[in-house]
Amino acid sequence: MTVGQLAAPAVREATEFRLLGPVIVHDARTGVGFAPASPKQRALLAALVIHAGERLSVDRLVEELWGDRPPANAPNALQAHVSRLRRLLPDRDHEWISTLPTGYLLTLGHASTDVARFSRLSAEGRTAVPEDPRYAVELLSQAIELWHGPALLDSCHGPICTAEADRLEEQRLTTLEALYEARLDTSTYLAVIPDLERLIADHPLRERFYDLLMVALYRGGRQSEALGVYESARRRLIGTLGIEPGLALRYRLEAILNHSPALASTRPHPPSLVTQVAELQTRIDRLERAHEDMLKRCCVTERHLKSSL
Numbered sequence: 157m158t159v160g161q162l163a164a165p166a167v168r169e170a171t172e173f174r175l176l177g178p179v180i181v182h183d184a185r186t187g188v189g190f191a192p193a194s195p196k197q198r199a200l201l202a203a204l205v206i207h208a209g210e211r212l213s214v215d216r217l218v219e220e221l222w223g224d225r226p227p228a229n230a231p232n233a234l235q236a237h238v239s240r241l242r243r244l245l246p247d248r249d250h251e252w253i254s255t256l257p258t259g260y261l262l263t264l265g266h267a268s269t270d271v272a273r274f275s276r277l278s279a280e281g282r283t284a285v286p287e288d289p290r291y292a293v294e295l296l297s298q299a300i301e302l303w304h305g306p307a308l309l310d311s312c313h314g315p316i317c318t319a320e321a322d323r324l325e326e327q328r329l330t331t332l333e334a335l336y337e338a339r340l341d342t343s344t345y346l347a348v349i350p351d352l353e354r355l356i357a358d359h360p361l362r363e364r365f366y367d368l369l370m371v372a373l374y375r376g377g378r379q380s381e382a383l384g385v386y387e388s389a390r391r392r393l394i395g396t397l398g399i400e401p402g403l404a405l406r407y408r409l410e411a412i413l414n415h416s417p418a419l420a421s422t423r424p425h426p427p428s429l430v431t432q433v434a435e436l437q438t439r440i441d442r443l444e445r446a447h448e449d450m451l452k453r454c455c456v457t458e459r460h461l462k463s464s465l
Contacts, residue, residue: 171246171267173205176274176324177304179311181245192244195310196221200237202311204253204262205269206320213259220314271324274302278331285334289341296335303328333364337422345372360392363405370405371422374412382412397443 170185179198182189192198203212203220218230227233238253238260245252254261281295307324311317332355339348352369359365366389373382386401386409393399400406411418 172270173201173264173267174270174304175202175205175308175320176270176302177307178309183246190244191310192241194237194240197237197241197244199311199314199317200234201241202308202320203314203316204260205264206316208262208264208269211256211259211261212316216316217260220316223314270302274299274324274331275327277302278327278334281331281338282334285338285341289338292338293335293342296331296338299331300328300335329359329362333362333368336365336368340368340371340375340422345375348372349376361396363389363393363402366401367405367408368422370408370412371419374419379412383409386412399443 170183172182172184174180174182174189178191179202180189180191181201192201199221200217203217214231214234217234218226221234221237222230238255242253250263250265252262252265254263277295277299281292281299284292284295306312307321307328308317312321336348336352336355349369349372352365352372355365356362356369366385370382370385373379373385386405389405390401393401401409410416
């Protein structure tokens, strides 16, 4: 039996809308979940849940479902999808989706979302890292376990779902950074090295993962490998973005070279605000120059292709 064929739950207090992976409506009491079978209905449900409690205009929802190629009768087609979605949602005594003069609104009522659970656990865990890293590991691990694939796995075509998926992915990576920072502060540095190496392979431009891996290797008595991680990060950043590593990673390199006592902490060295602003401006300038160079190369290539026709 597929997810789309599962029976809908009947108790609204136990309803949870899940977006951290496939879009699913889940009943926590029975463990049963269902997803709208139509991709457009999944996208519609996701958009309404993302903006729960807010009116979404017909125009925005039409763009979300059909992009720049809406059907001639787009408002009627949207209304038909809303009607089907209403019939699918549990507890028909609760009006999930309200029709307004210029759009639609989803009301959660007593329902919840996995996004809200994730955000709460992540925020509490990140706050706990400096004072209680073991508790932080517990909370942050629970947050990551809520993910069952990329956010909005089957609904990321329109602007609403795409933007939300990008936002949630950034939160997931920030949560992972905090999780491995906390794990390093609980003296499990040897165990996290393979995980950090995999994270770097998946996210080669994410400097914080390089930073944490350098600390883990240094604490494991592998200083030369830690220095090699910095060089690898530098080559990747220069080769891809045309920029040097940021201040935090450079300070970490200096600390390792000098066997600094600061390496007892995984917290990045906090440069002054003036230094941070100057560094950010330098990186923006380099990125702008790289973008201009790329545009010039594209123009030259285009002229060359036209002249050869």
